[in-house]
Amino acid sequence: MFELNLEINHFLDTYWQKKPTVIKQGFTDFIDPILPDEIAGLAMEEEVESRLVYRDEKQQWQAECGPFESFEKLENDGATLLIQAVDNWHEEAQQLIRPFRFIPNWRIDDLMISYSTPKGGVGPHIDNYDVFIIQGLGKRHWRVGDNTQLSEFAAHGALKHCEAFEAIIDVELEPGDILYIPVGFPHEGYAVEPSMNYSVGFRAPDQNDLLSSFADHQIDSNENAERYTDRVMQQREKAGRVEEQELQELHRVMLANCATPKQLIPWIGKMLSDAKHDLDLAPPEPAHSKEEIIDELNNGAQFMRLGGLRALYFEQDSESIFINGEQYNVSNCSELGQLLCDQDEVAGELLNFLNDDEGGLALFTALVNKGYWYAL
Numbered sequence: 001m002f003e004l005n006l007e008i009n010h011f012l013d014t015y016w017q018k019k020p021t022v023i024k025q026g027f028t029d030f031i032d033p034i035l036p037d038e039i040a041g042l043a044m045e046e047e048v049e050s051r052l053v054y055r056d057e058k059q060q061w062q063a064e065c066g067p068f069e070s071f072e073k074l075e076n077d078g079a080t081l082l083i084q085a086v087d088n089w090h091e092e093a094q095q096l097i098r099p100f101r102f103i104p105n106w107r108i109d110d111l112m113i114s115y116s117t118p119k120g121g122v123g124p125h126i127d128n129y130d131v132f133i134i135q136g137l138g139k140r141h142w143r144v145g146d147n148t149q150l151s152e153f154a155a156h157g158a159l160k161h162c163e164a165f166e167a168i169i170d171v172e173l174e175p176g177d178i179l180y181i182p183v184g185f186p187h188e189g190y191a192v193e194p195s196m197n198y199s200v201g202f203r204a205p206d207q208n209d210l211l212s213s214f215a216d217h218q219i220d221s222n223e224n225a226e227r228y229t230d231r232v233m234q235q236r237e238k239a240g241r242v243e244e245q246e247l248q249e250l251h252r253v254m255l256a257n258c259a260t261p262k263q264l265i266p267w268i269g270k271m272l273s274d275a276k277h278d279l280d281l282a283p284p285e286p287a288h289s290k291e292e293i294i295d296e297l298n299n300g301a302q303f304m305r306l307g308g309l310r311a312l313y314f315e316q317d318s319e320s321i322f323i324n325g326e327q328y329n330v331s332n333c334s335e336l337g338q339l340l341c342d343q344d345e346v347a348g349e350l351l352n353f354l355n356d357d358e359g360g361l362a363l364f365t366a367l368v369n370k371g372y373w374y375a376l
């Protein structure tokens with residue numbers, strides 16, 4: 001549906017996580033996949049994360065969190081409505097993520113959409129993730145600064161801003177233009193006229209995220225945790241000193257379950273595949289039988305992966321795939337498992353795996369009945 005006008009290898013070598021760039025007419029003849037009224041409708045839903053950012057009469061920044069019942073503030077200039085994870089809720093908007101899957105699936109976070117009235121924006125800020133910003137309806141003026149140390153402050157409890165910066169990119173985006181901003185580069189954008197923007201963001205967990213998640217995993221799953229011992233003990237003169245061999249043993253015990261990268265796979269697969277936002281799950285009623293799945297495929301059905309669903313596997317482990325925070329054994333159907341993780345849509349090629357593979361058919365049927373894949 002959307003074809004990206006970009007020489008991908010050149011982009012990756014020159015710009016990815018290195019410097020920002022403007023991709024003029026990255027999407028030619030761009031047509032918005034969602035209407036402003038639909039954005040407002042999503043912002044009224046309890047399950048959808050939304051914010052309204054504006055300035056009050058004293059020009060102080062304000063931010064409100066949804067769900068919203070009315071949108072009077074969008075009748076004035078200087079207001080922006082933002083919706084997170086629209087790919088989880090809107091099938092057509094979800095298609096905007098596909099052209100960016102030259103970045104591995106596990107790195108993709110979500111599709112955020114904003115609608116702004118003239119002069120609307122969220123202020124100068126620095127993101128801790130890479131982002132492609134696609135211009136839809138209207139025009140927006142963007143300034144991007146260099147990756148230098150800038151002070152940051154809370155312009156509002158829900159808004160973190162940075163100090164003023166000199167622009168290395170100063171541009172007005174038109175429909176179909178794309179602005180790529182790597183992590184750490186300050187930027188600000190304001191609508192020139194009623195405007196829609198689509199932001200494809202990328203997750204990059206930091207050390208604290210990883211350590212905290214792994215510690216939680218250990219506490220939940222390691223009931224017989226190894227304890228420090230020192231059976232070989234000699235009298236010592238300095239009772240207050242921790243000896244070198246004791247520190248080494250403490251270090252070994254602490255890292256015993258993560259001494260090699262492969263040991264991390266069961267935890268990190270669940271963490272990386274876990275949905276950050278609610279999914280629009282709708283398990284079929286009644287549940288599909290295995291025979292019905294085969295019949296649908298024989299009749300030309302395509303099965304699409306649910307928007308926002310994370311599915312991944314590891315090069316080092318051919319026996320597992322991870323979907324929505326769960327680990328699935330695919331030791332007897334690894335090619336099927338990898339196909340499901342690699343492709344957003346699967347169709348006739350599935351029959352090559354399912355016709356003679358009872359285990360693979362049972363797995364796929366179970367995934368369909370969870371609402372993770374659905375027939376088109």
